[in-house]
Amino acid sequence: MDRLPEFIGNHPLLAAAFVGLLVAWIGWEISQRFRGFRSISSAQLVRLMNDDGLVLFDVSSHSDYQAGHIAQARHLPPSQVDPDGKELAALREKPIALYCKSGVTAGTVAAKLAKAGFTQVHVLKGGLQSWLGDSLPLAKGKR
Known part of the structure; x- marks a missing residue:
């Protein structure tokens, strides 16, 4: 020294x-x-999915969502994210998890929601690529 x-x-x-x-x-x-939201691993997301009340959104493009998504996920295109809209405003105090193909778009949407006062926002770290890398299943088609 x-x-x-x-x-x-x-x-x-x-x-x-x-x-x-x-x-x-x-x-x-x-x-x-x-930043107002937490990045979580695939294992943490599975745990949250097993708890009641989590709402999972896929913020990928429509074609990516159709090609494969996590089973409980609802499709929410980033262009249609309106924190004050009917669907999202009701979820302000509930746990929400977001993901996209790589995690970048989901992080942008999560920051928007956190700024609007959403208190329990989570983003899948690494996105769907991370989910697939952990050998977890996908659903295909509409939900």
Whole structure:
């Protein structure tokens, strides 16, 4: 520890890069805590699905939903997400889980819902790709 100032003096760019990465990592962790929704694994989603009351939405495209979706999922295109609309407003205090093909679109929709006051919003980390990677089943067609 007594040689740290010497190391920093000899390698200022390396020390600056370390400090920059540390600040970026801390900032990212803080932003994850305050975004208003939780990312969950496939196993956590299965547990939530087994509890009563979870509403699961697939926010993928219509063709992706038809090709395969999680059995209890309702299709909700991102363009039709209206937090104050009849269907969603009734779910404001209920647990909601969202997923899409990769998790990106679901995260955007989740942030919109959280900002509108939804209190129990979850996103499947890695989306349907993660679900399939865990060898979990899909349903096909309409629901």
